[in-house]
Amino acid sequence: MREFIVEADGGSRGNPGPAGYGAVVSDAATGRTLAETAEYIGVATNNVAEYRGLLAGLRAARELDPEAAVHVRMDSRLVVEQMSGRWKIKHPDMKPLAAQAARVFPPERVTYEWIPRERNKHADRLANEAMDAGQRGGRWSASDARAASDGPDAPDARPAAPEPQGPPGDAAAGAARARAALASARDRTEPATAPDGPAPGTDATGAAGTTGGAAGGAADADARAARAAATPGAGWAPADMGPPATFVLLRHGETPLTPQKRFSGSGGSDPSLSDTGREQARKVAAALARRGTVQAVVASPLARTRETAGIVAARLGLEVTVDEGLRETDFGAWEGLTFAEVRERHPDDLNAWLASPDAEPTGGGESFAATAARVAAARDKLIAAHAGRTVLLVTHVTPIKTLVRLALNAPPEALFRMELSAASLSAVAYYADGNASVRLFNDTAHLR
Incomplete structure (x- = not known):
């Protein structure tokens, strides 16, 4: 039985925007390129373009040998995980494309592998050539692409890739x-x-x-x-170490307690989102959908974060994974109280808490030191599980501030010097050598 390698990619300049795909079929034994295909598909999302590329690559392989085994390699984690059966397909635009791709070859003869983008350059180039041709009003052809790459001015004639x-x-x-x-x-x-x-x-x-x-x-x-x-x-x-694990940190939307600035941790009533909070979550979802690069969603187990995550994930066509390490601090007897009320009722405990990360809130709450240890353990586990990927973590004020503080190597008292709004976005990138880079903090532009 012959074995083919199919490498496929798709892209959208705007997501959704002008889109195209490219796919390459090569011989698994020799590495020789056997077929290339690409097409401009009009306005579509990145994910739809990627699925179209997969479908075209599989069909090209079938034309060469319908009895072959196929190993698909793509840099879209979403497509690879969904076609492998590990993730559900919810988005209505992708379901029919995935179903068509699954029927090209018997499922037992097709395997899938995720590869970094830099290892998928051939298919990526074809997709960009197709988008360039489409935006000029033409169609991609293999002969035109070869002529452009073989001509004397080839270095200057190469199509420019869209800005990532x-x-x-x-x-x-x-x-x-x-x-x-x-x-x-x-x-x-x-x-x-x-x-x-x-x-x-x-x-x-x-x-x-x-x-x-x-x-x-x-x-x-x-x-x-x-x-x-x-x-x-x-x-x-970091450019020499491959793409980092990037955590986009989303604080949950407003609850009835948020505007009143009351302590709301993991030891209280666990309120749901208010109507305002749900609208904030929808705005976040729309902003992240336009960007199109979130590959997984992980949430704290509390109701307000799971509800926020569910709204966003549904828009992105992703599942929500819950991680206990992302829950908010337990504020003990302070749950539901304002800062002024805590100062009036428990002044000594509050002063101790403000002075030391090891101090616990009244009534056996969780210290910031304990929270930091828990959050750091969750961070390390998630970095290992999502190396090179962009992951949305839907969590709370203290875990987000803690992740930022640890990334900056700032002292514990830095927690009291950060403002974090409901439904705000922050981001931290984690590199293979252990370094971290804070890329964004408390962005609320999407809520305007």
Whole structure:
């Protein structure tokens, strides 16, 4: 039995926006490319374009040999997990496409594997060529694509990839933009026959240290700007370590207690969202759907976070996973009280709590130190489970502030110096070397 490798990708410049897909079929034994296909499909979302690419790749493989076994490789975690049967397919636009893809070959002859985007360059290039052709009013063809890549002006004629999109603070998209800028700078400053390693006169990123003429100066400036964007901390370069795990941190929407600024932790009545809170959740969902890069949703077990997460996940076509480590601090006897009421009733306990992270709220509540240990354990588990992915964590004030504080290596008292609004978005990226980068904090632009 022959075995094919199908690599597929799709993209949308706007999500939804002008969209296209690309797919490549190669021989599993030799690696030889056997077929290429791409198409501009008009206005669609990223996920629909990815499914269209999968379907086209499978059909191209079937035309070559309907009895073959197929191994599909894609950089869409959503498509891979859904087609593997591990995630449910809820979105009405994707259900029929997935059903069609499942019928091309018998399911037992098709396997799926997620790969990083940088390993899916061939299909990604085809998708961008198709989008470029469509936006010019034409159609993609293999012969035109080969002519463009083989011509004497090929380096300048290559279609520009769309600027990577991501949710607010998406570190993977930022790193991709930085890598593109660095690559552009290298194209302008390095000879075509440059070796794989850094050329003389360049730094470790391959950006020129000194260049001649105005063009060289511009390239050097581009490279410096790209390095600044790609390197959150001195002495390490995340672009060289692959995409980080990016946690987009969403505080739940308002509850009846939120406007009154009452302590509302995990030891109280566990209120649901108010009507205002549900509307906030819908606005967050719309904003994240436009971005289109959240690949998983994880929530605290409390009602207000699960309700918020459910509204967002339904819009994104994802499932919600609950993680106990993301619950809010237990504020003990202070639950439901305002700060002024706690100061009046329990002044000594409150002063101790403000002075030390080890102090517990009155009545056996949870200290900030205990909360931090719990949140850090959940963070480490989620980083290991979602390396290289963008994950929405729907949680509470203290866990979000704690994740930000730990990422900044700030002292415990920093918790009292952060303001976090209901339904706000923050983001932290976690790299393979253990470093973290805070990319966003308390963004509420989507609520306006």
